[in-house]
Amino acid sequence: MPERARSAAVTAELPEQAAPPGTAGRILHAGLELFAEKGFSGTSIRDIGARAGINSATLYSHYRSKEHVLAALVLLGHQELHVRLQRALVRAQGGPGSQLAALVRAHVLAHAEYPLLALVANAEMHALGSDAAAPALALREQSWQLLLVVLDEGIRAGEFTATDPLLAAAAIVGMGRQVAHWYGPRQPYTPEQIADTFSGYALAIAGAAQHDRETT
Amino acid sequence: MPERARSAAVTAELPEQAAPPGTAGRILHAGLELFAEKGFSGTSIRDIGARAGINSATLYSHYRSKEHVLAALVLLGHQELHVRLQRALVRAQGGPGSQLAALVRAHVLAHAEYPLLALVANAEMHALGSDAAAPALALREQSWQLLLVVLDEGIRAGEFTATDPLLAAAAIVGMGRQVAHWYGPRQPYTPEQIADTFSGYALAIAGAAQHDRETT
DNA sequence: GTCTATACTAGGATAGAC
DNA sequence: GTCTATCCTAGTATAGAC
Incomplete structure (x- = not known):
């Protein structure tokens, strides 16, 4: 059972109706995957943008x-x-x-x-x-x-x-x-x-x- | 019991004789404290140097x-x-x-x-x-x-x-x-x-x- | 809302003097 | 071994056009 990864999960699911729709939700999913895998400090704003399919600057229209x-x-x-x-x-x-x-x-x-x-x-x-x-x-x-x-x-x-x-x-x-x-x-x-x-x-x-x- | 900090411990002790003596050991102690508190990515090489009481460049004489x-x-x-x-x-x-x-x-x-x-x-x-x-x-x-x-x-x-x-x-x-x-x-x-x-x-x-x- | 461009800071690591 | 100085990359965040 011991593994290096922080989680054995593969899909980053969020409870239904908990995630906002549209881009804000995609950002949340991307953040979830990346924070889980690399940690908050190990994840850059550009990583999140790339994973969510947006430019990193767009993130700031949805989160401060x-x-x-x-x-x-x-x-x-x-x-x-x-x-x-x-x-x-x-x-x-x-x-x-x-x-x-x-x-x-x-x-x-x-x-x-x-x-x-x-x-x-x-x-x-x-x-x-x-x-x-x-x-x-x-x-x-x-x-x-x-x-x-x-x-x-x-x-x-x-x-x-x-x-x-x-x-x-x-x-x-x-x-x-x-x-x-x-x-x-x-x-x-x-x-x-x-x-x-x-x-x-x-x-x-x-x-x-x-x-x-x-x-x- | 719930707290925000990752650990309720205060002292960063290492098993006796496990830590190297001198500066290398101080670096290890500093890294232990900081990695525990802020995570690896959240800790800078300069943080470690400051905590260990050395210039950050000196770290590279002890660890690659x-x-x-x-x-x-x-x-x-x-x-x-x-x-x-x-x-x-x-x-x-x-x-x-x-x-x-x-x-x-x-x-x-x-x-x-x-x-x-x-x-x-x-x-x-x-x-x-x-x-x-x-x-x-x-x-x-x-x-x-x-x-x-x-x-x-x-x-x-x-x-x-x-x-x-x-x-x-x-x-x-x-x-x-x-x-x-x-x-x-x-x-x-x-x-x-x-x-x-x-x-x-x-x-x-x-x-x-x-x-x-x-x-x- | 989304993009391009960019300002500005902080980070890892090395060079070279002592 | 240790320092100062520095290189270079990567990071967060903002400005402004579309």
């Missing part, structure tokens, strides 16, 4: 700067994840076990279905100034809280035997985030398979009772 | 190029990890359970004790050409195999109930790697605490029998 292109992508990625997590939690019927499973499933699915977006949102956010990063950071904090509340509640209710929700959350988030780095079309799994398997791992980490793991 | 500085760091990081994993595995007395626990403990410890080195080794390798990356990639492949063999053997022996060693390994490696991003002096854990806790998580992921998890 290269940083604004990245900021749009980083925000979009965090929004998509947060919306999915919220929806998963609301739809989960049952106790903390099924809620945790639903959250992790959504988290992993988002990283497997949009690996480049997840990669850029996570690995390139450091290139944004603190103002540009703030909205995405706020969403990340909220997503983090969703997971933490479920873990806390499961421990309080005696359904999870884990004793340290912070470490459990860090482990669960870590294994999910890395999916963006290794999942690609050459892997013999569907995103759903990975999501379901990792949901089980998360329940194991949390120390959910065995019968819960099989019925969620 | 900026890429060679990164290559040295990436290789060093992978060597350190691989040596620790080998040592952990050899010292582990007992079956697959204690071997898995030892591997994960070593993996997590390395990422918590040298977070910046782990960060650069993992997140910046993509900036190396394939020739420069090859030695580190080979080590990574070997480290990966160590984990996979232990998981396979545990499953074969019936000690682990997990059915998919590849996904289990991906999850275990993922949660360990992320430690480099969030662990820092402001966390109320020692590296040992995290390593022990995550070892338990790995056993849970693998589906080790409960009594094994408590005795390893």
Whole structure:
């Protein structure tokens, strides 16, 4: 599995209706591919123009700067994840076990279905100034809280035997985030398979009772 | 826990005796700090010189190029990890359970004790050409195999109930790697605490029998 | 909105004195 | 080994025509 590339993905897909139409959308796609492959600083405005099929100067009719292109992508990625997590939690019927499973499933699915977006949102956010990063950071904090509340509640209710929700959350988030780095079309799994398997791992980490793991 | 910075660490430590003495070592330290903070492409040769307390031109008396500085760091990081994993595995007395626990403990410890080195080794390798990356990639492949063999053997022996060693390994490696991003002096854990806790998580992921998890 | 042309800065790397 | 000075390329961004 080890490879040099940052991602095993090949197509740079953006969630439907999330990307603007026309040239602005093509710029976003181009930025996504290039930032994922070479990083923000390793990508020039001319690279983006060439990939999007426009002159580099045209970019400034749609975004104020290269940083604004990245900021749009980083925000979009965090929004998509947060919306999915919220929806998963609301739809989960049952106790903390099924809620945790639903959250992790959504988290992993988002990283497997949009690996480049997840990669850029996570690995390139450091290139944004603190103002540009703030909205995405706020969403990340909220997503983090969703997971933490479920873990806390499961421990309080005696359904999870884990004793340290912070470490459990860090482990669960870590294994999910890395999916963006290794999942690609050459892997013999569907995103759903990975999501379901990792949901089980998360329940194991949390120390959910065995019968819960099989019925969620 | 969410933060914009790539790492919560503050000191850029290198394993003892791994860094060369004198100016070459100061360049390596400077590169480590800057590559971790701003990425390879975001760091200029002049940045490195300033941080190391030398003129940027002096760098070329010690390294052939900026890429060679990164290559040295990436290789060093992978060597350190691989040596620790080998040592952990050899010292582990007992079956697959204690071997898995030892591997994960070593993996997590390395990422918590040298977070910046782990960060650069993992997140910046993509900036190396394939020739420069090859030695580190080979080590990574070997480290990966160590984990996979232990998981396979545990499953074969019936000690682990997990059915998919590849996904289990991906999850275990993922949660360990992320430690480099969030662990820092402001966390109320020692590296040992995290390593022990995550070892338990790995056993849970693998589906080790409960009594094994408590005795390893 | 899109292009050509261009201003201006910063970056990697080398030459040559000490 | 280290510095100063410099070459040359590539980078971000803007001006102005169409």
